[in-house]
Amino acid sequence: MSLSFLLLAVAALCALSFYFGxxxxxxxxxxxxxxxxxxxxxxxxxxxxxxxxxxxFLLLIWYCFQGSVIEALIVSDLPQEIVSDSxxxxxxxxxxxxxxxxxxxxxxxxxxxxxxxxxxxxxQTIANAALVVVMLSGAxxxxxxSYRKITADMRARNNIERIxxxxxxxxxxxAILSTVGIVFSLLFEALHFFTKINPLEFLFGLEWSPQxxxxxxxxxxxxxFGAIPLFVGTLxxxxxxxxxxxxxxxxxxIYMGEYASPKFRAVAKPALxxxxxxxxxxxxxxxxxxxxxxxxxxxxxxxxxxxxxxxxAAGLVMGVMIIPFxxxxxxxxxxxxxxxxxxxxxxxxxxxxxTIRNVIFPAALPGxxxxxxxxxxxxxxxxxxxxxxxxxxxxxxxxxxxxxxxxTVQIVTLLVGDQEFDxxxxxxxxxxxxxxxxxxxxxxVFALKVVQKYRxxxx
Amino acid sequence: MTDMAxxxxxxxxxxxxxxxLRKPVDWDSPKIARQIKKRYAAERRFKMYGLVAIGIAxxxxxxxxxxxxxxxxxxxxQTYVQLEITFDPAVIDPEGTGDPDVIGRANFxxxxxxxxxxxxxxxxxRSEKRNLYGIVSxxxxxxxxxxxxxxxSLIGQTRTIWLxxxxxxxxxxxxxxxxxxxxxxxxxxxxxxxxYNQLVEAGAVEKQFHSRFFTSGDSREPELxxxxxxxxxxxxxxxxTLALSFPIGVxxxxxxxxxxxxxxxxxxxxxxxxxxxxxxxxxxxxxxxEVYLNVMHLPRSAPVVGGLTLALMTLPTIIIASRAAxxxxxxxxxxxxxxxxxxxxxxxxxxxxPLAMPGILTGTIIGMAQALGETAPLLMIGMVAFIVDIPxxxxxxxxxLPVQIYLWADSPERAFVEKTSAAIMVxxxxxxxxNGLAVYLRKKFERKW
Numbered sequence: 001m002s003l004s005f006l007l008l009a010v011a012a013l014c015a016l017s018f019y020f021g022x023x024x025x026x027x028x029x030x031x032x033x034x035x036x037x038x039x040x041x042x043x044x045x046x047x048x049x050x051x052x053x054x055x056x057f058l059l060l061i062w063y064c065f066q067g068s069v070i071e072a073l074i075v076s077d078l079p080q081e082i083v084s085d086s087x088x089x090x091x092x093x094x095x096x097x098x099x100x101x102x103x104x105x106x107x108x109x110x111x112x113x114x115x116x117x118x119x120x121x122x123x124q125t126i127a128n129a130a131l132v133v134v135m136l137s138g139a140x141x142x143x144x145x146s147y148r149k150i151t152a153d154m155r156a157r158n159n160i161e162r163i164x165x166x167x168x169x170x171x172x173x174x175a176i177l178s179t180v181g182i183v184f185s186l187l188f189e190a191l192h193f194f195t196k197i198n199p200l201e202f203l204f205g206l207e208w209s210p211q212x213x214x215x216x217x218x219x220x221x222x223x224x225f226g227a228i229p230l231f232v233g234t235l236x237x238x239x240x241x242x243x244x245x246x247x248x249x250x251x252x253x254i255y256m257g258e259y260a261s262p263k264f265r266a267v268a269k270p271a272l273x274x275x276x277x278x279x280x281x282x283x284x285x286x287x288x289x290x291x292x293x294x295x296x297x298x299x300x301x302x303x304x305x306x307x308x309x310x311x312x313a314a315g316l317v318m319g320v321m322i323i324p325f326x327x328x329x330x331x332x333x334x335x336x337x338x339x340x341x342x343x344x345x346x347x348x349x350x351x352x353x354x355t356i357r358n359v360i361f362p363a364a365l366p367g368x369x370x371x372x373x374x375x376x377x378x379x380x381x382x383x384x385x386x387x388x389x390x391x392x393x394x395x396x397x398x399x400x401x402x403x404x405x406x407x408t409v410q411i412v413t414l415l416v417g418d419q420e421f422d423x424x425x426x427x428x429x430x431x432x433x434x435x436x437x438x439x440x441x442x443x444x445v446f447a448l449k450v451v452q453k454y455r456x457x458x459x
Numbered sequence: 460m461t462d463m464a465x466x467x468x469x470x471x472x473x474x475x476x477x478x479x480l481r482k483p484v485d486w487d488s489p490k491i492a493r494q495i496k497k498r499y500a501a502e503r504r505f506k507m508y509g510l511v512a513i514g515i516a517x518x519x520x521x522x523x524x525x526x527x528x529x530x531x532x533x534x535x536x537q538t539y540v541q542l543e544i545t546f547d548p549a550v551i552d553p554e555g556t557g558d559p560d561v562i563g564r565a566n567f568x569x570x571x572x573x574x575x576x577x578x579x580x581x582x583x584x585r586s587e588k589r590n591l592y593g594i595v596s597x598x599x600x601x602x603x604x605x606x607x608x609x610x611x612s613l614i615g616q617t618r619t620i621w622l623x624x625x626x627x628x629x630x631x632x633x634x635x636x637x638x639x640x641x642x643x644x645x646x647x648x649x650x651x652x653x654x655y656n657q658l659v660e661a662g663a664v665e666k667q668f669h670s671r672f673f674t675s676g677d678s679r680e681p682e683l684x685x686x687x688x689x690x691x692x693x694x695x696x697x698x699x700t701l702a703l704s705f706p707i708g709v710x711x712x713x714x715x716x717x718x719x720x721x722x723x724x725x726x727x728x729x730x731x732x733x734x735x736x737x738x739x740x741x742x743x744x745x746x747x748x749e750v751y752l753n754v755m756h757l758p759r760s761a762p763v764v765g766g767l768t769l770a771l772m773t774l775p776t777i778i779i780a781s782r783a784a785x786x787x788x789x790x791x792x793x794x795x796x797x798x799x800x801x802x803x804x805x806x807x808x809x810x811x812x813p814l815a816m817p818g819i820l821t822g823t824i825i826g827m828a829q830a831l832g833e834t835a836p837l838l839m840i841g842m843v844a845f846i847v848d849i850p851x852x853x854x855x856x857x858x859x860l861p862v863q864i865y866l867w868a869d870s871p872e873r874a875f876v877e878k879t880s881a882a883i884m885v886x887x888x889x890x891x892x893x894n895g896l897a898v899y900l901r902k903k904f905e906r907k908w
Contacts, residue, residue: 002852002854003853003854004852004853063755063757064754064755066755066756067754067755067756067757068754068755068756070756071756157802161802161803161804164804165714165718165804167710168710168711168713168714168718169714171706171707171708171710171711171714172710172711172714172715172719172725172728173728174707174711174771174774175711175728175731175732175735175774175775175778176727176728176731178731178735178746178771178774179731179734179735181746181750182738182742182743182745182746185745185746185748185749185750186742186745186746186749188749189749247512248512248515248516249512250512251508251509251511251512251513252509252512252513252516254509255506255509255510255512255513256509256513258509259506259509268513268517271517271520272513272516272517272520274520275516275519275520277828277832277890277894278523278832278887278890279831279832279833279834279861279886279890280832280834280835281832281834281861281862281864281865281868282523282527282832282864282883282886282887283523284865284868285527285864285868285879285880285883286523286526286527288868289526289530289868289876290522290523290526320516320519320523323516323519324516327516351498351499351501351502352502352505352506353501353502353504353505353506354498354501354502356505357505374737377737378737378739380739381738381739381740381741381742382739383739383740383741383834383835384834384835384861384865387835387865388865388868388869408739408741408835411741411745411839412741412835412838412839415744415745415748415838415839416838416839416843429745430745430749433741433742433745436739436741436742437738437739437742440737440738440739440742441734441737441738444733444734444737445734448733
């Protein structure tokens with residue numbers, strides 16, 4: 001029974017229990033609703049909630065543990081020499097799952113593995129059936145219990161409202177849960193990584209070449225995990241992006257807010273917003289196939305040696321992407337400067353531009369700094385543009401015409417394709433992710449604080 | 460002593476200033492006129508900077524759209540080559556059984572090769588023959604088979620048929636391969652170009668609307684690759700995202716806006732939501748990889764995992780928009796409902812939520828549009844696999860439109876450039892549609908209380 005069918009079945013049961021609960025309430029009322037404590041729909045909703053929520057809860061718990069339990073079952077039956085070798089183990093697990101899915105005919109593997117594959121298929125069938133039984137029995141149990149509890153003076157409305165409140169609290173808690181999930185999943189694998197590589201070497205090392213050898217006797221066996229070249233590359237591209245986005249964003253915000261006629265504003269503002277809505281993969285394609293060749297060819301005319309994966313191309317396009325971000329944030333900030341300041345300046349005979357430069361801009365500066373910091377954090381975390389347009393070579397250079405690589409590019413390169421969760425190479429992606437998360441988080445918290453403080457000043 | 464001197468200096472300076480102030484300014488003096496002119500010029504310059512900034516931004520947008528449009532429009536047409544195919548019964552159905560299984564297994568590729576050899580009888584050497592077969596795409600034999608299965612009476616006849624051409628010939632026909640450059644610098648040699656010219660002279664080359672692009676899945680052959688598989692994958696992914704993030708987001712927003720007491724828990728939730736909105740998307744991918752794949756062992760590359768990951772990303776957007784919409788419902792509505800005896804939950808479900816719904820839906824659509832364009836987190840959870848089949852459900856391996864664009868952009872074949880641009884056009888069309896819907900909803904139901 002597939003998952004979607006199961007969910008449909010539970011939904012149908014819910015609808016049924018709503019009907020039953022309502023019917024029972026109507027029957028108990030003897031035709032007069034005033035005999036009931038709550039409206040009949042409340043009784044229906046009460047039974048439906050007791051039918052659906054336990055089933056969904058069971059499903060959630062089940063899916064959290066099913067995978068690891070099944071894997072543990074399979075691994076426990078494998079011969080010791082496979083289990084002890086993690087590389088062989090992951091290979092074996094792979095073939096086992098292929099065999100279990102019925103795609104393993106072409107594999108040449110040990111008979112134990114074939115057996116294990118058959119067993120896995122068996123276990124999966126049993127697990128699916130068990131899930132169906134558990135979920136449906138949970139639903140039916142909840143239904144029958146709640147159905148029996150219905151009496152004319154049961155406080156069904158208060159009950160269902162309490163349930164609704166708990167559900168709402170649970171939904172709000174998901175925001176916390178996902179933060180916790182991010183922190184823990186990054187921290188767990190990063191700590192794993194730091195047992196292999198010294199954190200100081202990671203944070204301050206000057207060489208990055210994560211290719212560790214698959215076999216011990218290969219050449220270039222030791223990878224180097226010094227992340228400084230990645231940080232330099234990230235900062236270089238961010239800097240270029242900011243050089244584009246900050247002046248253009250700021251000046252367009254000023255023009256939009258102070259000079260533009262309503263008609264112009266109505267056209268230009270949404271047009272600018274389009275820039276923010278274009279998917280980053282499109283910018284990446286644009287950077288790699290239009291901007292980078294353009295820069296290379298024109299650089300060659302000027303006698304410059306521009307790499308075809310130059311930091312400049314990625315940075316320029318990223319800057320274009322961030323323009324609307326800077327402009328809308330600084331527009332917000334500048335429109336919050338009190339009118340009295342502006343009027344005072346005009347009253348002294350200042351022109352518009354003098355007012356903006358000497359009064360509004362200084363007054364709004366903290367907010368604008370906050371906006372720029374938010375933009376920086378976005379540029380640091382941006383992935384697709386640099387993946388497609390920046391290079392892979394970890395060069396330590398401040399020359400925008402050369403290829404550099406960034407933190408996000410390395411995360412993607414390390415994790416796309418086959419992953420072994422015991423090699424430093426894969427795990428280093430999580431360490432990079434942790435650094436990325438902490439830096440952007442720090443920037444955001446700081447920027448929001450600055451903006452908030454600024455807001456309070458004029459409130 | 461020095462103090463005394465500086466004090467005297469200050470006094471003198473102050474006297475000069477006050478003298479100047481006392482002197483009436485001659486506003487008509489050329490000096491002032493010059494100054495005013497200068498200030499006005501500065502004003503104009505400043506205004507100009509603003510215009511130029513907007514101009515640059517809009518120019519960038521225009522160049523972006525134009526470069527993609529000009530690269531991609533040709534992908535909607537595909538070159539076809541006309542060949543005289545003999546449906547040889549000895550090859551297709553030697554025993555004359557008429558059994559579809561037998562016909563289905565027949566060597567249609569051989570028929571096409573035969574036709575090509577007949578068309579250019581002077582080709583003899585092995586490598587030349589291999590080049591010759593490149594005129595027609597490897598997928599043409601499937602088309603031929605379907606044609607025969609549909610109409611078995613073709614067997615034994617000879618027909619002139621339009622066959623889909625290989626990608627290099629397509630590129631030549633569309634003008635992306637310049638036949639005038641040095642032979643070593645292009646994908647087709649002189650002989651292949653001369654075949655092309657012969658075919659053109661015979662009127663046997665034609666561009667037709669490329670419907671396969673919209674109906675087929677991915678392929679290693681550019682002329683056979685389509686976006687339907689990725690579009691379906693995107694659909695399932697967004698379905699999962701919507702099914703999770705919409706109810707959770709709205710319920711969380713209602714709780715935070717209407718019921719939450721001001722306590723530590725609420726504060727932590729709010730801080731978390733604001734921070735989640737700014738976490739780089741790739742970090743969500745790492746979360747998905749670790750939690751959904753490593754801990755929960757959900758299937759790799761499945762839309763379900765993509766949807767779960769994107770749901771966490773969209774959640775802050777939906778919560779923030781929903782809270783704004785709920786906040787915009789005036790308190791008088793709530794007071795009226797409460798005054799008539801409705802419970803707080805009834806007040807919200809019967810009155811506040813319906814009134815806030817347009818705003819909530821607008822926010823949701825914008826969040827979905829973001830999710831549709833998102834690539835990086837999906838790379839982390841293995842949705843970059845090369846998948847030919849159209850996914851049949853949320854648990855099948857699939858890819859999504861932006862990831863398909865990324866994959867094609869990485870492909871070395873020249874013909875994939877136009878496919879990528881065309882896929883981008885389709886993706887942008889969807890985004891424009893969704894955002895247009897959001898704007899329409901906002902315009903139509905916007906209410907000033």
